[in-house]
Amino acid sequence: MLDTNLKNQVREYLQLLEREVVILLSRGDDENSKKLSDFVEEIASLSDNLSVVEEDLKFKPSFKLTAEGVSGVSFAGIPLGHEFESFILALLQVGGRTPKIEQEQIQMIKSIEEELDFETIVSLSCHNCPEVVQALNIMAVLNPNITHTMVEGSFFKDYVEDKDVMSVPTTFLNGETFNIGKTSLDKILEKVIGDSSKKDLNIDKTLDMLIVGAGVAGATSAIYGARKGLDMAMVAKEYGGQVEDTSGIENITGMEYIEGPKYMESVRSHLNKYEVSMYDDVEALEIVEGSLLKLKTNRGEISAKSIIIATGARWKSMGVPGEEEFKNKGVAYCTHCDGPLFKDKKVAVIGGGNSGVEAAIELSSIAKEIILLQRSDKLKADSVLQEKLKEISNIRVLTNVDTKALKGDNTLKSIEYENRLNGEIIKEDIDGCFIQIGLVPNTEWINNVEKNKFGEILVDRFGATNIEGVYAAGDCTDVAFKQIVIAQGSGATASLGAYNYLMRL
Numbered sequence: 032m033l034d035t036n037l038k039n040q041v042r043e044y045l046q047l048l049e050r051e052v053v054i055l056l057s058r059g060d061d062e063n064s065k066k067l068s069d070f071v072e073e074i075a076s077l078s079d080n081l082s083v084v085e086e087d088l089k090f091k092p093s094f095k096l097t098a099e100g101v102s103g104v105s106f107a108g109i110p111l112g113h114e115f116e117s118f119i120l121a122l123l124q125v126g127g128r129t130p131k132i133e134q135e136q137i138q139m140i141k142s143i144e145e146e147l148d149f150e151t152i153v154s155l156s157c158h159n160c161p162e163v164v165q166a167l168n169i170m171a172v173l174n175p176n177i178t179h180t181m182v183e184g185s186f187f188k189d190y191v192e193d194k195d196v197m198s199v200p201t202t203f204l205n206g207e208t209f210n211i212g213k214t215s216l217d218k219i220l221e222k223v224i225g226d227s228s229k230k231d232l233n234i235d236k237t238l239d240m241l242i243v244g245a246g247v248a249g250a251t252s253a254i255y256g257a258r259k260g261l262d263m264a265m266v267a268k269e270y271g272g273q274v275e276d277t278s279g280i281e282n283i284t285g286m287e288y289i290e291g292p293k294y295m296e297s298v299r300s301h302l303n304k305y306e307v308s309m310y311d312d313v314e315a316l317e318i319v320e321g322s323l324l325k326l327k328t329n330r331g332e333i334s335a336k337s338i339i340i341a342t343g344a345r346w347k348s349m350g351v352p353g354e355e356e357f358k359n360k361g362v363a364y365c366t367h368c369d370g371p372l373f374k375d376k377k378v379a380v381i382g383g384g385n386s387g388v389e390a391a392i393e394l395s396s397i398a399k400e401i402i403l404l405q406r407s408d409k410l411k412a413d414s415v416l417q418e419k420l421k422e423i424s425n426i427r428v429l430t431n432v433d434t435k436a437l438k439g440d441n442t443l444k445s446i447e448y449e450n451r452l453n454g455e456i457i458k459e460d461i462d463g464c465f466i467q468i469g470l471v472p473n474t475e476w477i478n479n480v481e482k483n484k485f486g487e488i489l490v491d492r493f494g495a496t497n498i499e500g501v502y503a504a505g506d507c508t509d510v511a512f513k514q515i516v517i518a519q520g521s522g523a524t525a526s527l528g529a530y531n532y533l534m535r536l
């Protein structure tokens with residue numbers, strides 16, 4: 032199952048095991064059980080510190096990693112793809128290696144007295160799932176009151192359908208829905224322990240430069256600012272931004288192909304080379320103008336001589352009835368995350384631009400049937416994508432149609448759209464709907480900067496806004512075209528612009 036190269040790498044990692052790990056294997060006679068057993072046996076053969084013992088567990092097939100005093104981490108399904116790293120990390124942590132998280136987080140996890148039984152449904156192509164799986168595995172390793180099972184959706188289709196799961200990662204706690212979508216260890220702790228888990232920012236000095244947003248624009252601003260020797264910090268709701276949601280990138284100069292999360296990992300290690308303090312899970316709420324600027328956040332105020340806004344953009348919603356109600360219950364945005372849950376089903380894709388057509392093409396190898404709905408009379412995607420679309424037999428393109436409603440009961444069941452040429456309302460049964468109609472800038476939180484009618488922040492050629500000392504970069508601005516290298520370029524411009532401003536203070 033693993034090629035020689037990977038086996039050699041895993042063998043090397045397993046040398047880090049500090050104690051014996053017993054893998055409890057629960058299997059039946061089916062094909063999936065055979066595949067999972069082969070995987071487990073292959074891994075166990077790579078270290079003398081690993082052994083396999085048969086056991087009856089809730090999921091069949093599944094396996095549980097156990098060692099002295101630790102027995103809470105299970106995998107139902109083969110953790111390959113994006114979950115392979117989660118599996119190796121769990122093995123090492125159960126095998127005695129301390130998880131690389133803050134001491135404060137370790138103490139918080141250890142202080143939990145309640146019994147918490149987590150299950151996370153994932154797909155192996157989901158790049159948002161590992162963060163959740165890894166955070167919960169760490170909790171299960173550190174606290175015997177906590178257990179966590181990663182459940183691979185395609186292995187347990189009936190279970191996933193019974194639980195009406197239509198988006199991954201979906202986490203259940205003691206049988207109840209706990210979280211849907213990407214989340215961090217801090218956010219999980221906040222939900223479990225409450226607000227007391229929230230650490231104060233404690234930035235009591237005045238910074239030279241404060242960057243709001245940790246996507247490619249914010250990260251580039253930070254690197255430029257740090258290289259000028261500025262005293263600086265970067266705060267964001269979440270590190271990574273949209274690139275974390277991008278499966279493959281082929282247009283970063285000098286890099287033929289890279290997956291989004293991998294690219295952001297390399298950006299993080301680049302940032303770590305400099306003295307940039309990074310704070311996640313911080314939501315900017317307001318900028319207060321004055322001789323010193325102040326950023327108000329959900330975790331306190333920060334003073335700075337200059338601020339760079341790089342809060343990017345998010346998926347746009349259609350605003351039709353049913354869209355909110357069936358979010359994660361059939362309504363989805365990310366095809367590579369949630370696409371695998373619609374195997375052999377019928378789905379609608381809304382939007383005939385590049386994102387919509389790419390989504391339809393990606394889904395065509397998974398879903399049974401796809402309808403692609405476009406409001407205007409023709410698709411807007413690049414011709415190369417449109418040509419590709421024509422070759423695919425299970426995609427039906429509908430132009431001149433307006434989505435009116437999404438309907439269902441527990442989950443999405445149908446779509447209603449209007450034929451704009453004759454006003455006829457048509458209802459079609461569907462199992463899923465991927466909305467791909469563009470992005471909106473994350474700028475609602477700031478009202479004292481000038482914006483255009485789309486909500487994009489107006490900047491001059493130095494990245495400066497109308498507020499003295501406040502600069503902006505990337506997708507949250509009116510920069511023409513929203514692309515990675517463009518966001519990076521504007522991040523550099525804003526940082527250098529702010530540096531020039533600081534020099535003249």
Ligand SMILES: Cc1cc2nc3c(=O)[nH]c(=O)nc-3n(C[C@H](O)[C@H](O)[C@H](O)COP(=O)(O)OP(=O)(O)OC[C@H]3O[C@@H](n4cnc5c(N)ncnc54)[C@H](O)[C@@H]3O)c2cc1C
Binds near residue numbers: 269282
């Ligand atoms: C699916 C997809 C595929 C794409 N593919 C490509 C591609 O192949 N090539 C390409 O060049 N471009 C691609 N793009 C576009 C590209 O990803 C963006 O142009 C770029 O990532 C924008 O970067 P940014 O830093 O401006 O914003 P973002 O990446 O959106 O980052 C915004 C940051 O701000 C934070 N934030 C938001 N609001 C707040 C707040 N109130 N307080 C604190 N923090 C906040 C967020 O947590 C995040 O850290 C793609 C986009 C998508 C969605």
